[in-house]
Amino acid sequence: MTPTFDVSDDPVPGPGPAKFPAVPYTLASAYGQDYLEEMARVARAMDLGPLDRAAEVLLDAIARDAVIFSCGNGGSAAIANHLQCDHLKTARNGTDITPRVVSLSTSMELVTAIANDIGYEDVFVYQLQSQARPGDVLVAISSSGSSPNIVRAIDWARHNNVRTIALTGFSGGGARSAAEVAVHVPSDNYGVVEDMHQALMHTLAQYLRQSRMTAAQIAKTTF
Secondary structure (H helix, E strand, O other): OOOOOOHHHOOOOOOOOOOOOOOOOOOHHHHHHHHHHHHHHHHHHOOOHHHHHHHHHHHHHHHOOOEEEEEEOOHHHHHHHHHHHHHHHHOOOOOOOOOEEEEOOOOHHHHHHHHHHOOHHHOOHHHHHHHOOOOOEEEEEEOOOOOHHHHHHHHHHHHOOOEEEEEEOOOOHHHHHHOOEEEEOOOOOHHHHHHHHHHHHHHHHHHHHHHOOOHHHHHHOOO
8 A cells, every 4th residue: 555654754845747656655555556657757747849849840851861869878778779770660650751760879899989089078079070961860868968968969960950859857957958848757767868858769759650541541550
C-alpha cells in the first residue's frame, strides 16, 4: 500500500514541479502506482504546442531531403538512437517519405575518440561540423538541458543555419532557451523525464507517418 505520512512532511508547494518521490516506499507496487500517476500528472502539465512546431520542422526537412541529426547522453543517447530507428525505418512504412536520420550517439568508437583527443563537450559539435549542412535539423535530447555537449551542439547549429529541436526536463537549462523549438517536460525525476521523452519521440514519429497515409491506410495499419 502507498506509504502514509503526516501532513507536516508534505513537500512544500512551489513554482516548480512536485517532488517525486517525497517519502520512502516499502512496496514496489505502491511505488509503481505513484510513478504512473506522476507520469500522468506531468503529461497533463505539459505544453504540447511546441510539438506542432517540431513536426513542421521535421516534415519540412524530409520534404527538402535534409538530414535530421539526433544526440543525447546516457539514457537520452538511447532515445536519440531509437529516434533514428523510428523516424528512418518506421515512419517510412506504408508512406512515400524517405527520411534521412543520423544519431550522433551511435558510434562508441567515434564518440570516445573525440572525447579522448579533444574533449567530451565536443563529441556532438565535432560531428556536426563535418556532417551538417545549412537547412539540416538537430534534435537534442537532455533531461537537465544543461549538458555542455548538448548546449554546445545547439549553439553551433543555431549559428550555422541548422534548425534545432530540444527535448528537455527539470528547468530546461541552456538547451531549452537556445533551441528554436523546445518541448519541455515539467518534472525533476530523471526516469519520468526520459519516459516522457521516449513518448514524445514516438508521438512525432507516428505523427509523421500517419500524416502521409489515407484514412483507410491508417485504419488497417498497426502503429
